[in-house]
Amino acid sequence: MIIEAGSTTVPAVTIERVSKAYGTGRGALLALDKVSLTVARGEFVSILGASGCGKSTLLSIIANLDRPTLGSVDVGGARVGLMFQEPALFPWLTVNGNIELALRTRGRAGGAPRNQRSPKAERRARTAELLEVVHLGGFGGKRPHELSGGMRQRVAIARALAQESDVLLMDEPFAALDAMTRDLLHDELERIWSERSLTVLFVTHNVREAVRLGDRVVLLSSRPGRVVEEFPVPLDRPRRTDSGEVASLAAKITDRLREEVGRHGA
Ligand SMILES: Nc1ncnc2c1ncn2[C@@H]1O[C@H](COP(=O)(O)OP(=O)(O)OP(=O)(O)O)[C@@H](O)[C@H]1O
Secondary structure (H helix, E strand, O other): OOOEEOOEEOEEEEEEEEEEEEOOHHHOEEEEEEEEEEEEOOOEEEEEEOOOOOHHHHHHHHOOOOOOOEEEEEOOOOOEEEEOOOOOOOOOOOHHHHHHHHHHHHOOOOOOOOOOOOHHHHHHHHHHHHHHHOOOOOOOOOOHHHOOHHHHHHHHHHHHHHOOOOEEEEEOOOOOOOHHHHHHHHHHHHHHHHHHOOEEEEEEOOHHHHHHHOOEEEEEOOOOEOEEEEEEOOOOOOOOOOOHHHHHHHHHHHHHHHHHHHHOOO
């Protein structure tokens, strides 16, 4: 749900003419070339592009893990969370332990203290709540290796919520999952996104997934990454990945993507 102030949308992320070169001189590699993009608060934007077009580089810059060579990114003080293809949970900690650690590094249990509980008891209660949100109630005592890939990604979503992220950057988070689990997680992510008014930038190679989830699909060119075209997705939610409407817009975007990949001989 895009958040508006009066009749204008409120930007959550403003990317202005961001270029990124790795290395210097003749050996320099231009990964991003003057990428500009504004994402509204509460918007879900899918970013699509061929392999190596700089999608991960762009997310690292937005997360302030890397700096642009030129240009700027403004997240207006929002808390930015990152989620990767691999959930990167601590294997020696239980599910509860992984979430509680995220709450501890946030320095509080999330939200205002609601009663006289100790910080530890508050973290426990908050962890239990978050596990319910991702439909993992009762799994808090398990260790990551005891969970399926889909369940581990749900823990990663709960951890991102524990960090109270306003903006969630997702780098192919469901790419390693089977189609059925992916469908389920699409539904859950969409529910959590709309309930919590999150802003999401979702990187994927999968065109249908991009259309299934996005308010907008932003197509990046092959290296160097540039914004080639943006496709609004005017389809009612919830959508189904295998619906005719999703397939038809995905086919149009795939044609454009092929053209772009062909142009660069990738
Ligand atoms: N630290 C680095 N040093 C040098 N080159 C890098 C570095 N990180 C990325 N690159 C190069 O920058 C380009 C963009 O990489 P990036 O990982 O951002 O692309 P991507 O679109 O996310 O790729 P993929 O879809 O394959 O994950 C690639 O050519 C990559 O080899």
